[in-house]
Amino acid sequence: MVVEDKKKKILESALKLFNEKGIDNTPTTLISKEADVATGTLYIYFKTKVDLISELGTSIQEESLTSFLDLIESSVGYESLEKFWLERVEWGVNNPDKYKFMIQFKSSPYNINTEDKIPDHEKKLLNLIEEGIKNKILKDLPPKYISGFFSSHYIFTVEYIIQTKTKERKIFFETFFDGIKYTN
Amino acid sequence: MVVEDKKKKILESALKLFNEKGIDNTPTTLISKEADVATGTLYIYFKTKVDLISELGTSIQEESLTSFLDLIESSVGYESLEKFWLERVEWGVNNPDKYKFMIQFKSSPYNINTEDKIPDHEKKLLNLIEEGIKNKILKDLPPKYISGFFSSHYIFTVEYIIQTKTKERKIFFETFFDGIKYTN
Amino acid sequence: MVVEDKKKKILESALKLFNEKGIDNTPTTLISKEADVATGTLYIYFKTKVDLISELGTSIQEESLTSFLDLIESSVGYESLEKFWLERVEWGVNNPDKYKFMIQFKSSPYNINTEDKIPDHEKKLLNLIEEGIKNKILKDLPPKYISGFFSSHYIFTVEYIIQTKTKERKIFFETFFDGIKYTN
Amino acid sequence: MVVEDKKKKILESALKLFNEKGIDNTPTTLISKEADVATGTLYIYFKTKVDLISELGTSIQEESLTSFLDLIESSVGYESLEKFWLERVEWGVNNPDKYKFMIQFKSSPYNINTEDKIPDHEKKLLNLIEEGIKNKILKDLPPKYISGFFSSHYIFTVEYIIQTKTKERKIFFETFFDGIKYTN
DNA sequence: AATGAATGAGCATTCATTCAT
DNA sequence: CATGAATGAATGCTCATTCAT
DSSP: OOTTHHHHHHHHHHHHHHHHHOGGGOOHHHHHHHTTOOGGGHHHHOSSHHHHHHHHHHHHHHHHTTTHHHHTTSOOSHHHHHHHHHHHHHHHHHOHHHHHHHHHHHTSGGGTTGGGGSHHHHHHHHHHHHHHHHTTSBOSOOHHHHHHHHHHHHHHHHHHHHHHOOOOOHHHHHHHHHHHBOOO | OOTTHHHHHHHHHHHHHHHHHOGGGOOHHHHHHHTTOOHHHHHHHOSSHHHHHHHHHHHHHHHHTTTHHHHTTSOOSHHHHHHHHHHHHHHHHHOHHHHHHHHHHHTSGGGTTGGGGSHHHHHHHHHHHHHHHHTTSBOSOOHHHHHHHHHHHHHHHHHHHHHHOOOOOHHHHHHHHHHHBOOO | OOTTHHHHHHHHHHHHHHHHHOGGGOOHHHHHHHTTOOHHHHHHHOSSHHHHHHHHHHHHHHHHTTTHHHHTTSOOSHHHHHHHHHHHHHHHHHOHHHHHHHHHHHTSGGGTTGGGGSHHHHHHHHHHHHHHHHTTSBOSOOHHHHHHHHHHHHHHHHHHHHHHOOOOOHHHHHHHHHHHBOOO | OOTTHHHHHHHHHHHHHHHHHOGGGOOHHHHHHHTTOOHHHHHHHOSSHHHHHHHHHHHHHHHHTTTHHHHTTSOOSHHHHHHHHHHHHHHHHHOHHHHHHHHHHHTSGGGTTGGGGSHHHHHHHHHHHHHHHHTTSBOSOOHHHHHHHHHHHHHHHHHHHHHHOOOOOHHHHHHHHHHHBOOO
16 A cells, blocks of 8 residues: 555545544544554554544645635636636535535534634635725625625535535525625 | 522533533533532433433524514515514524524534424425515525525624624625525 | 332332343332332332342242141141142242242342241251151252252242143152152 | 453453352443453453353353263263263352353343354253153153253252252252153 | 432443554 | 554443432
């Protein structure tokens, strides 16, 4: 087995089991078994179970934000926001396991210190929003409210799409955008 | 101590501790201690820890829906929806502990059979939404999407208000309503 | 309810439940419930659960030995022994609950001090046996061995009769008597 | 410590404690302590306390029946039966702890499914008895009665020998055999 | 005597983590 | 690096017994 392959298998098994049984109902021994690895091996790659959870959560959150890089190149408008939104939604729909775990992770006590690791995106997004408000593209709402609204709307929409298997996308984005777009 | 007082204290202690430490990281012994009650007393009022969790979650969910009764009397429009939305938001803001637990509970595995107990509200809300769509007050979106959007937007907004302590309300409701209102 | 009636009901319920679930798997609360009596009432009539068990065991043992009174009037011989044996067997067959519990009780740790309460019968039986040996009616075996053999043979036989529902009796007694009768 | 040594020590400690305090009054923690092993170690070797009890009971029952193999080679008669009986008695007298536990185990609720594991001996013994009846060596009693009588007589006799430390054997076997031998 | 809510020590079992091999 | 037997603190739950009413 190639080096680091075991770590990968452990993370994959953890993801699967955490979704099936919940984080707190998944013993590390079971993760090891699922990963075809000895009990102790898990503790070579992760100091504690919490470390494993954190690393899994953080890495998935980062992956979910890949498309963000495109957004910060452009300025905020219907098209750029829609593109960003669509890419994230598509990622969620195509990675339901990772997505599902991300939700569980975010609302768990294990998320505590994770925000420190993804602060840049937040800041940059806030900057873009402020710019959008100044340019009268977005309503004059607190930027933090808009970014939060974005997240919550996105999370709910992905869940809805996964459940209903609908092919619709644009109308869902408009629900979001109509809520925050500038009107006089 | 008055009858049923102990049960109340147990529920209050559980609420507090579940929010502080998470449901799965709160031993029943700690709940008992916090409630100034013996270990076994908890099991007089609740058959199992899961029963305690369920009863707490269900009762809070019901409480949070009290204002719903007003809504179903009227028809869907800006005013009636806003009134409903405002009352629920106010409940959440004024009961942050209950609110916080409700969120944790809803996304937990302990929520499984609870929906059976609060299905009417969902159905009635869907009926109201369908009516709103027919009357060209709301966009022609899947009713389930609108009701889900309502929930997710409401949850996020309460969180935002609690964190920022802002006095704003109306602009937040408009964020929601502008997203779903009918336009030609 | 007549005085002492509750005590009787408690004993009856205990007998039933001890047989159904085993002594150690029968909570006193369940006995109370079965007897339609409050939890605390049991402890008015019995200082502890062990006391209840002992009293039940002892009283049943005594009852099972009622027929013994006839035996000690006569001297040991085929007829008198058979009569005694038959009466005890019949008692066991007709009181399977009491019989069953008696077996459980005898082989339990709760039996410890009970023998002190039924020593007379034992002694008198031993005297009768010694007499029987002297008179060349019984083999020259240790009297204690014969009395123990009597018990064990009796217990097994009752079990056999209850299980098979056979009407036979005499041939079973002969199995015992042929084992101990004097032959030259 | 050699592999499987811990399991052995756990079984030995359990045997000792079950006899001293009774199965239901022996906590698994005490067994572990007596075996100089951690609490959790017991659960590596036995899934539950019941499993430990069953394995202990079954293995001892099997050991007690070793001498049975000789018996089934021969046909039923005074000598062969006596040899079988003597060997079993000797095993009981020499292994009073195992013997004592076996009795407790047999009359306990934990014995339920154990008979499935030792059914052959019973069947073979019944066959031998039937043969003995046909050949007019044994009385015409129900074979099941004879085999049960054998057991109960054997159990009582071992108890008697252990208590009295007598060296006698033959006279006790005759008690049994005289009870069942054919006479015309 | 009767009640039954309350008590808290006790128990079976789990599981994150370690460490000798 | 890898293994997996071993550890023991921690947990959900039970139940004999008490005592205020």
